[in-house]
Amino acid sequence: MRTTTTRRLAAALAAAGLGLAACTAGGSGDQSDSGPKAEEAQTIEVWHGWSAPHEVKAFEDAVAGFRKIHPNITVKLVKNQTDERISNAIRGGNPPDVVSSFTADSVGQWCQSGAWQDLTPYIAKSKLDLNQFPKAVQEYTQYKGRRCAMPLLADAYGLYYNKALMKGEQPPRTMGQLTELAKKLTVRDKDGTIKVAGFMPSAQYYEHQAQHLATQFGVKWLTPDGHANYAKDPAFRAYLQWNKSLIDWYGYANVKRFLRSIGQEFEASNPFAKGRVAMAVDGEWRTKFMQEEAPKVDYGTAPAPVADDQQARYGGGFVIGTVIGVPRGAKHAQAAWEFVNYLTTNTGALVTFANALGNVPSTIPALSSPNLTLPPQFKTFLDVFKNPNSSTTPPTPNGNDYIVKFQQFVQEEWEPGKVGDLDGALKGLDGKVDSALKLAGG
Template identity: 30%
Template structure:
């Protein structure tokens, strides 16, 4: 062949390679052509209701549409979320991005498995827009390890029909008023010796009781992460629940009335008041459409407003394969557009003040009490061994509520059991006594 022929062949090959490269760079998503830049980011969270799952998948589709070179592979872990996640982190098989409850954040931060996000966060992302107490749940030593996606506080739900029948015209403002209201609302309608409607539904779980521990100056854990709720100050708040259940006999727990949750107790009319989160609003509206109810702030204890706040963040695996793309996902989901889309259903509240304002939740008659509460709420955290403390407390507190042992004895036993196990698991030094 002539030299000119070989030059022609070489030029043709070069042009062909250039065309293929351009096709890979420019071909639209879904065209079937290879994309050199497409990256898959893995994301895990826990299972939610079908409605919430459908909404979240739609949010992810919108992210992918706005970021055509990133695909998200989402997996909902249906059971034992933290156990599964910890196992995968140990085995270097964890997702790039995952949900992290504020309760579990101190432990995972202490293990060094989370990527600090500060270097990724641009000024225009506006961290100041987040509720500070929620952001602080994922901060340690001036580093940010997660961005909260939503939150829930607790508020008082009350049955307006039951209130009207009892001649009550407004929600109780203090815990003393709540107890008096509960007595008036506790009714045996057919005089058969069995209560048909209790005044108040009690949830005897630590996740619902910490604000009571703190109302008189008590604390859940000390600076070393050991349980410290059995102090005199801590017991004063918890005694309120015990006295109402045993002495007033105006409160019931869910097992007393054959229900599975506080929301169900309230919805079925088994109790006239309950302290629940915003997740109860759509549940009650859908399941009990005839129920006429309202919400109000949790009544003050010891002249101090109080409630709980529960929050969940998106965090990045320190071993993430595609950190830049993982950040793009986190940034979208916790940015104004993604957060507004996700929290528009109202079962959880936006952590950005601007989004809450856009959605009008501060003026919503059913949700305003929850928004108000975030300013003074107690974050649901219990050191780096939360499960140990929670299980010890719950087991003994129920026993005290039922009158099987005095509250001080029950709480001292719970505290000692928890601290012994924390010590066995490698907890640090602590002050005795």
């Protein structure tokens, strides 16, 4: 799905004030035996966020197998639903039976408030093996032991490189190698204007958000007790220093000029597709975009580079994904769980969905299915997704607020050179994040 990250960030911001409000209606206990039994004739309503015709059809095709197995359950699919609508329906006591969201960042809110039911009783009764999901996936679908979501397709990040611009160079494995190669491959006008960027380090460049690149330095976003960790973890300084050193080499004014010239991420004029960027970190969906919009570009993919002192972690990357669950107050909870269980664990359904949207299927068995028909460059992302060194950002009761604050710091203060005391700035950032977490009940 091309707009995965854009939708996820927008949904997370929209949901920021809704997760706690949603807990005002109903209880949050075990509802796994509520409503009619799964084998009874009934209709379940499923809300999801996909809206484009090919996306809606992909969801319908993935659900077709469930309808055959459970002919007694009529499935009504409702497209283009936002987190705001979902939260309002739960708060009002009239939710659908199944809800899906692009916003794994909001899992902490939903789990803590009880807006999405704890699925642990359902999982236990179904004897579902959670080890079919990679560790990082298991992490972003629960909060403090309360698993209120299941994964439904995923995103994995890796390095894209233009083979013609690389001129025989191999993709870098470390950030030091990436920096050296970026400088070697960059082409400028006499006035410093960037004609071809070997690699654009700015967090303002598409998927080069701090969330995705800082992960490659092995950052620990939160302390074990759930507090902000920016000042305490030296990996954040390592990321920031790498980011700023390459930006300064380009010249911040030249970086800003380049960023203003590149347009929207999913336009055909994307600079990677046009040969204006030699290397870029991006999600797996870019392979489908390149297949459709830039089929003549000869490119390769590889895991994203890691910090120079962490080469054993090479092969992993940032992962996140779409989530699905059963809201509190669902009238057909048992049938809803059967639907969620099928859609998130059935290899055929996941492969059908993944092929249509260009996303990573979210179980280990589906990753090796011979029925995957994605471009050859896609294999990198299948490998990254199941790599034990891959990681995600942990859920909190106020969503991705701590990530948003760090991104704003990098974008608005650090990159422009407004920070004189980095240690002090990071301590101040920790204080802001912790205050917000405390207010949200974290």
